[in-house]
Amino acid sequence: MNINLKIWRQKSNKTEGKLHKYRLENVDPNISFLEMLDILNNKLIKEQQDPVAFDHDCREGICGSCGFMINGRPHGPQKATTVCQLHMRSFNDEDDILLEPFRAKSFGVIKDLSVDRQSFDRIISSAGFVSVNTGEAGEANQIPIDKSNADEAFLSAACIGCGACVAACKNSSAMLFTSAKVSHLALLPQGEKEKKERVNKMVATMDAEGFGACTNTGACSAECPKEIGQTNIARLNREFIKAQASNLFEKK
Amino acid sequence: MKDFILNAKSPNGDLHTKWEDYKKTLNHLSPEEANKYKVIIIGTGLAGASAAATLAEKGFNIHAFSYHESPRRAHSIAAQGGINAAKNYKKDGDSVMRLFYDTIKGGDFRSREDNVYRLAELSANIIDQCVAQGVPFAREYGGLLDNRSFGGVQVSRTFYARGQTGQQLLLGAYSALSRQTNAKKVKFYPRHDMLDIVTVDGKAKGVITRNLLDGKIEAHSADVVILATGGYSNVYYLSTNAMASNVTANWRAHKKGALFANPSFTQIHPTCIPVKNDFQSKLTLMSESLRNDGRVWVPKKKNDTRKASDIPEEERDYYLERIYPAFGNLVPRDVASRRAKEVCDNGQGVGNTGIAVYLDFKKAIQEKGKDYIKEKYGNLFDMYQNITDENPYKTPMKIYPAVHYTMGGLWVDYNLMTTIPGLFSIGESNFSDHGANRLGASALMQGLADGYFISPHTVMDYLAKEKPNFSNKTEQKEFLDAVKETEKDIEQIMSIKGELVVDEVHRELGKIVWDKVGMARNKEGLENAISSIPKIKEKFWKNVSIPGSDKDMNQELEKALRLKDFIELAELMAYDALDRNESCGGHFREEYQTKENEAERNDTDFKYVAAWGYNKDGKPHLFKEDLKYNNVKLKTRSYK
Numbered sequence: 031m032n033i034n035l036k037i038w039r040q041k042s043n044k045t046e047g048k049l050h051k052y053r054l055e056n057v058d059p060n061i062s063f064l065e066m067l068d069i070l071n072n073k074l075i076k077e078q079q080d081p082v083a084f085d086h087d088c089r090e091g092i093c094g095s096c097g098f099m100i101n102g103r104p105h106g107p108q109k110a111t112t113v114c115q116l117h118m119r120s121f122n123d124e125d126d127i128l129l130e131p132f133r134a135k136s137f138g139v140i141k142d143l144s145v146d147r148q149s150f151d152r153i154i155s156s157a158g159f160v161s162v163n164t165g166e167a168g169e170a171n172q173i174p175i176d177k178s179n180a181d182e183a184f185l186s187a188a189c190i191g192c193g194a195c196v197a198a199c200k201n202s203s204a205m206l207f208t209s210a211k212v213s214h215l216a217l218l219p220q221g222e223k224e225k226k227e228r229v230n231k232m233v234a235t236m237d238a239e240g241f242g243a244c245t246n247t248g249a250c251s252a253e254c255p256k257e258i259g260q261t262n263i264a265r266l267n268r269e270f271i272k273a274q275a276s277n278l279f280e281k282k
Numbered sequence: 283m284k285d286f287i288l289n290a291k292s293p294n295g296d297l298h299t300k301w302e303d304y305k306k307t308l309n310h311l312s313p314e315e316a317n318k319y320k321v322i323i324i325g326t327g328l329a330g331a332s333a334a335a336t337l338a339e340k341g342f343n344i345h346a347f348s349y350h351e352s353p354r355r356a357h358s359i360a361a362q363g364g365i366n367a368a369k370n371y372k373k374d375g376d377s378v379m380r381l382f383y384d385t386i387k388g389g390d391f392r393s394r395e396d397n398v399y400r401l402a403e404l405s406a407n408i409i410d411q412c413v414a415q416g417v418p419f420a421r422e423y424g425g426l427l428d429n430r431s432f433g434g435v436q437v438s439r440t441f442y443a444r445g446q447t448g449q450q451l452l453l454g455a456y457s458a459l460s461r462q463t464n465a466k467k468v469k470f471y472p473r474h475d476m477l478d479i480v481t482v483d484g485k486a487k488g489v490i491t492r493n494l495l496d497g498k499i500e501a502h503s504a505d506v507v508i509l510a511t512g513g514y515s516n517v518y519y520l521s522t523n524a525m526a527s528n529v530t531a532n533w534r535a536h537k538k539g540a541l542f543a544n545p546s547f548t549q550i551h552p553t554c555i556p557v558k559n560d561f562q563s564k565l566t567l568m569s570e571s572l573r574n575d576g577r578v579w580v581p582k583k584k585n586d587t588r589k590a591s592d593i594p595e596e597e598r599d600y601y602l603e604r605i606y607p608a609f610g611n612l613v614p615r616d617v618a619s620r621r622a623k624e625v626c627d628n629g630q631g632v633g634n635t636g637i638a639v640y641l642d643f644k645k646a647i648q649e650k651g652k653d654y655i656k657e658k659y660g661n662l663f664d665m666y667q668n669i670t671d672e673n674p675y676k677t678p679m680k681i682y683p684a685v686h687y688t689m690g691g692l693w694v695d696y697n698l699m700t701t702i703p704g705l706f707s708i709g710e711s712n713f714s715d716h717g718a719n720r721l722g723a724s725a726l727m728q729g730l731a732d733g734y735f736i737s738p739h740t741v742m743d744y745l746a747k748e749k750p751n752f753s754n755k756t757e758q759k760e761f762l763d764a765v766k767e768t769e770k771d772i773e774q775i776m777s778i779k780g781e782l783v784v785d786e787v788h789r790e791l792g793k794i795v796w797d798k799v800g801m802a803r804n805k806e807g808l809e810n811a812i813s814s815i816p817k818i819k820e821k822f823w824k825n826v827s828i829p830g831s832d833k834d835m836n837q838e839l840e841k842a843l844r845l846k847d848f849i850e851l852a853e854l855m856a857y858d859a860l861d862r863n864e865s866c867g868g869h870f871r872e873e874y875q876t877k878e879n880e881a882e883r884n885d886t887d888f889k890y891v892a893a894w895g896y897n898k899d900g901k902p903h904l905f906k907e908d909l910k911y912n913n914v915k916l917k918t919r920s921y922k
Binding site: 042058061064075081083089092119146157159163164165169175176180183191215220221 | 332335336339350351352353354355356357359360369371407409410411412413414415416418419420421422423424425426427443444446449450453456457458460461463464470472495524525526558559561562563564566668669670671734735738781783785786827829830834835837838
């Protein structure tokens, strides 16, 4: 198959970017999308041009490194699939394919399709943990945990931190990302003690990092490659209101 | 080169109480004292993140480096199956002793008893720690932790979180690390490659890094350096490792005097999706649990181009069931892999390339129903279909072995310290626990045992004997020289301006290593590799092409800096495989096999760890650590 690519090229966060056109012919429909970019890059290098920078590592859909917009959708057209697991057979011969970096105030462009998502790390390090030192843990089976809670916590914990939710949101909100971690820990007894503090701090950090507000359009979950659900956001809101209310109560 | 006397520094005493007794003799620092020391940790996967968090909790100031943007991207995240622990929750007779024995036997009696016992002993603490952090392990309906069984053992001791155990454990370690970042005890350096180790008076005192965003070469000094930089499977170009996994940190340490142990001990995983074309960038593993219900076969006839469904039963060779009636499709990884290669080499391979075998679920679907198979393997079947565009419910899967893990690594003593004082190596980057073959679900266990429970004690003991004065010494000559050296290397690579893309050279190297130092090795092939690898090296230094500038983000330069070290490592792997005139675990020398084509180990002459010293003028120096077995009997593995 032949494809016509339009790719956002930007040398660094200090320079302006613009779209460049590339044509690739005889692309094997069975290669992955990133392998297609490898081929393009090989060609560019041979022509003494700068290859397209993009983040990727495991190429198994689990590390969360990859991700950019394909025809306006984070990770492209296939549901529940990271861009590294997307294959060229999802496209048609002579398709125009537009590639742009995730756009959000809190994700600066580093180069071409690569963006800086360290704001996610700062949200986690504000309180996305259980305060237990190594060696302090008790016997693991001492606290039985309801299987349905454990399974639900797992589904929230499956977030890969790729940033597709932020890119999909018209307000660049990080609610889905933040709520997945709040939910994961709120659902388990281990996270119970720090529940209030956790949600307050994580929401405050999320706001301070410049992420927008959530207006419940659900675009984030729809584009999430790991299908992290909207219930997480509802749970964060509940936890947040409870924490705020108890703060008021304690102050009085 | 200075002669090393390889002393593992294993403490004396009873195997069962050795570690606990030894810990009591180690020097301790209070948090106030610890606060005076700076610790550099390279790599923040399972081992690095867990060590960083734990040492920070003890009061040390941690400077942690990763080439990733975040610790959560480390390749530990891709481990699927699970983590072993001798909890004996199933009351099926499991014990620390049994886990110890299984690991030693699985490693084909080429690992160190004391280290392996300690690993088994600490396994239970790991589960406790991870559960306390909120790792959502699978549970039974009663709310207790669930276990499953895994290859090569007879008990059920594997803890898991669906097929994403590595992800959940890494996120647990990452959360512990994040907590210390928040407490300002850890400073994390994202997108930094470590390019050299700096030693002062023979001791490791710092590193040289390259900032991948602006290309800046920086020196960092510290009182101790810990390498947690993973394995080197990508020397084969194609492997199941993540794209950026590399040997550079370990290789730099090796060139500065750290011995490299058993470099040729690599693990080939039997059930991976086969290579489909020349553009293939990496390989994908399919969990080995599939072999519980899948039957492996190839056509009896050579070069048979018929579709699988057109080949009648009597013309199929279910070779694993035929050769190993007792274990059948469930033989260990190394055996299944080697046999697949054998039938493909014999012209019986399937698919376009002829380099694949069938893994067929037809019988299981007929007998147990499609729903049963879907329930058990649904995710894997979907993943397979997504990648290959074939429906495994209807046509058999095609699989082929791929490189997955490296048992070899930097030689370390019982304290996990390399032969450079003050340089520690933990997780997959050291050689310590898996001998010649690693059992399933034990890589995560080792990474976390090293990071949470071993290195924090031994590193503290080391530091207690050192004066804390290396947190700010980068103006010293050793550091200035190392910076210059690194800048010179980069300048040289940038100035080649040849015609070859880095990946082209890497692919060529990978082909040699895979053909000659892969699943089956022989003297002639290894000698051939030793003579042809230097030609690849020459090609690289004469004709590689790096576009752009080294002063901003340059992913081609990153690859080139990694490849140059892989090339040198490849040569060492061939020397190591050539030296070891026996077959053991993942190291199969064709000259040393029984009449039934099974591995023939030679305990009289090769019951040692081969630890290699760097020699810039040619053949590396071999140092041997004799392996002593006081608690287990050496046996021949048999799966018939």
